[in-house]
Amino acid sequence: MAAKIAYDAVEVGTELPAQVFPVTRADLVRYAGASGDFNPIHWNEKFAKEVGLPDVIAHGMFTMAEAIRVVTDWVGDPGAVLEYGVRFTKPVVVPNDDKGAVIEVGAKVAAKLDDEARTVRVDLLAKSGDQKVLGMSRAVVKLA
Amino acid sequence: MALDQSFVGRTYPATDPYEVGREKIREFAEAVGDANPVYTDPEAAKALGHPDVIAPPTFVFAITFKAAGQVIQDPQLGLDYNRVVHGDQKFAYTRPVRAGDRLTVTSRIESVKSLAGNDVLSVRGEVHDQDGEHVVTAHTTLVARAAEEA
Numbered sequence: 001m002a003a004k005i006a007y008d009a010v011e012v013g014t015e016l017p018a019q020v021f022p023v024t025r026a027d028l029v030r031y032a033g034a035s036g037d038f039n040p041i042h043w044n045e046k047f048a049k050e051v052g053l054p055d056v057i058a059h060g061m062f063t064m065a066e067a068i069r070v071v072t073d074w075v076g077d078p079g080a081v082l083e084y085g086v087r088f089t090k091p092v093v094v095p096n097d098d099k100g101a102v103i104e105v106g107a108k109v110a111a112k113l114d115d116e117a118r119t120v121r122v123d124l125l126a127k128s129g130d131q132k133v134l135g136m137s138r139a140v141v142k143l144a
Numbered sequence: 145m146a147l148d149q150s151f152v153g154r155t156y157p158a159t160d161p162y163e164v165g166r167e168k169i170r171e172f173a174e175a176v177g178d179a180n181p182v183y184t185d186p187e188a189a190k191a192l193g194h195p196d197v198i199a200p201p202t203f204v205f206a207i208t209f210k211a212a213g214q215v216i217q218d219p220q221l222g223l224d225y226n227r228v229v230h231g232d233q234k235f236a237y238t239r240p241v242r243a244g245d246r247l248t249v250t251s252r253i254e255s256v257k258s259l260a261g262n263d264v265l266s267v268r269g270e271v272h273d274q275d276g277e278h279v280v281t282a283h284t285t286l287v288a289r290a291a292e293e294a
Contacts, residue, residue, distance in 0.1 A: 034175035085234030
């Protein structure tokens with residue numbers, strides 16, 4: 001593993017560069033194919049509404065995949081991520097227009113866990129619209 | 145209907161190996177819009193100390209969730225899959241998944257709870273490579289929403 005961020009260079013509260021991830025219906029169809037998750041709530045509006053959703057929603061795992069990019073882009077080597085967990089609190093609703101939805105992700109160093117192993121805990125905040133879409137979203141990362 | 149507590153601890157047989165291919169990793173990385181070359185370029189991966197391209201952190205879910213299907217569809221457990229939503233997901237990695245891995249998954253029911261009429265099922269998937277070495281553990285919590293009053 002080859003993290004490009006040094007353990008000694010971060011402190012509790014260090015912010016990672018925030019990112020904004022647009023998501024359209026086409027992205028969801030593509031993700032369905034790549035992941036093998038063809039649940040129609042992620043591409044079929046009629047079906048989504050029949051099961052009580054406001055509209056088509058993004059795969060929770062799509063949102064989870066986007067959010068960790070804030071960490072992997074920061075640290076350089078995705079292999080430096082030792083743990084990653086989230087709670088799916090609200091769905092990302094994706095309307096059928098040319099804009100779709102937007103997932104905004106921020107993150108900061110929440111704890112320096114082990115001076116010898118050079119591990120930190122990063123807490124992520126993922127929002128879509130005004131809603132927090134991931135809760136308890138945390139990664140443990142090994143720094144250089 | 146509340147799920148049977150006696151299922152806690154039940155372990156399901158290891159899956160047949162899933163062979164991780166470079167092009168499948170590329171397809172997944174493109175689907176999440178991630179251009180990190182460590183996912184597509186073996187030389188970029190080697191420069192970071194990996195023997196071949198690695199997969200994005202959440203890639204392995206497709207494999208562990210398929211394995212969890214043994215649990216979800218266990219007729220004895222009686223989970224109503226039509227009402228299931230994904231509650232929590234966590235991964236703990238020994239190393240990243242990489243091209244050439246032949247991965248097997250062993251699923252175990254970690255807990256069965258009933259919260260406000262919802263069934264909450266936690267499944268742990270242990271992922272090992274062809275040498276029997278641990279790669280990642282996936283913890284998946286599924287929530288079967290309570291059926292509406294008829």
